Amino acid sequence: MQRVLDFARPGIAFTTVPHAFRRVTHPMQLKRFREYVANNRNRRQKLERVEHFVLDRFRSARNYNLPAHDLDTVDDFVAEATKHIPKYKLDCVLNSDQSSFNYEIVSNCTLSYAGEKATYLSVKCLNAISHSYTVMPIISAAGQLFSSVFICLQEPTGRLPITRAVFSASNMVTSCSTSGKLNKSLAEYWIKEVLDKVVSNRFLLVVDQWSPQADITVYENNLTKRQPCKLLVIPRRATSTKQPCDAYFFPTIESVNKKNISSCISDELDVDLRSRDAILKLQSLVHNQLSSSLFKPMISYAWSTCGYIPKQYSNFSSVIDVCFSLDANSCSNNNCEQSAFICCSY
Incomplete structure (x- = not known):
């Protein structure tokens, strides 16, 4: 609605509005839009705002899990x-x-076909x-x-x-x-x-x-x-x-x-x-x-x-950084042809 009102500013003929917004077909709609905006949107949008507010509060309470x-x-x-x-x-x-x-x-993740109703593992x-x-x-x-x-x-x-x-x-x-x-x-x-x-x-x-x-x-x-x-x-x-x-x-x-x-x-x-x-x-x-x-x-x-x-340290290395971030793909032991997947932390 706000986009429509911004477009239909004073001095703009109404006949140009339907070309930009096809669902606006009558000047009375602009009057109604102005009333909605003045009253903080229409009923549906107000309910959506209430819904988002309640959902945010619920998520916050659930995450903290404490009365x-x-x-x-x-x-x-x-x-x-x-x-x-x-x-x-x-x-x-x-x-x-x-x-x-x-x-x-x-x-919990696996490959599946698009549109598949049930994926089995x-x-x-x-x-x-x-x-x-x-x-x-x-x-x-x-x-x-x-x-x-x-x-x-x-x-x-x-x-x-x-x-x-x-x-x-x-x-x-x-x-x-x-x-x-x-x-x-x-x-x-x-x-x-x-x-x-x-x-x-x-x-x-x-x-x-x-x-x-x-x-x-x-x-x-x-x-x-x-x-x-x-x-x-x-x-x-x-x-x-x-x-x-x-x-x-x-x-x-x-x-x-x-x-x-x-x-x-x-x-x-x-x-x-x-x-x-x-x-x-x-x-x-x-x-x-x-x-x-x-x-x-x-x-x-x-x-x-x-x-x-x-706080004792400004930054630190995680176990993924130390043990699973390898610069080389081959094993460090001599004569070993196996690929490496973990690095010793010592």
């Missing part, structure tokens, strides 16, 4: 955390959380895309990724097989459950076998509200060196923005997993990526590469983006 009264709780928690963190060395300010990964990772095993295992790393505010990483596999019997050797590495501790998720006994096992070995002095631990790890008595009963532990529990529904592992670190692990798996599939390697040993080897490799000092700024950024510490 107004919870915002104050989160702000109070961050303020409380920033009071305690300066009392500890950044190496002793820790965060640990669980992340689940499906045994078979399937891309083949997978090797339906069970593998519905069952998962759990990875539980520990990171510090100084940017360190501690070894070992805790991995909980999904086993139907809840026990690892004793008739066949299971792959093991020095940078991981492996256990299992029937669901592939952690429970109270596995949380205690993690404290004894992982946390107790990486802390020797008093430390501060930031965790979510999962009950087995949010109880201070569990740590007091299972830390063999009796290290003083200050436990900070993140409020409900705030872990996506206030949990350093969730805020930046776990998406990095997922991207490395997908890159490695995609390379194995595209190169048609004879590897069963769903097998127990393949999963453990993959997670051991990922943990080894992310433990490099090159990624300390990245891990530190995960803490600063949550508001716990000031």
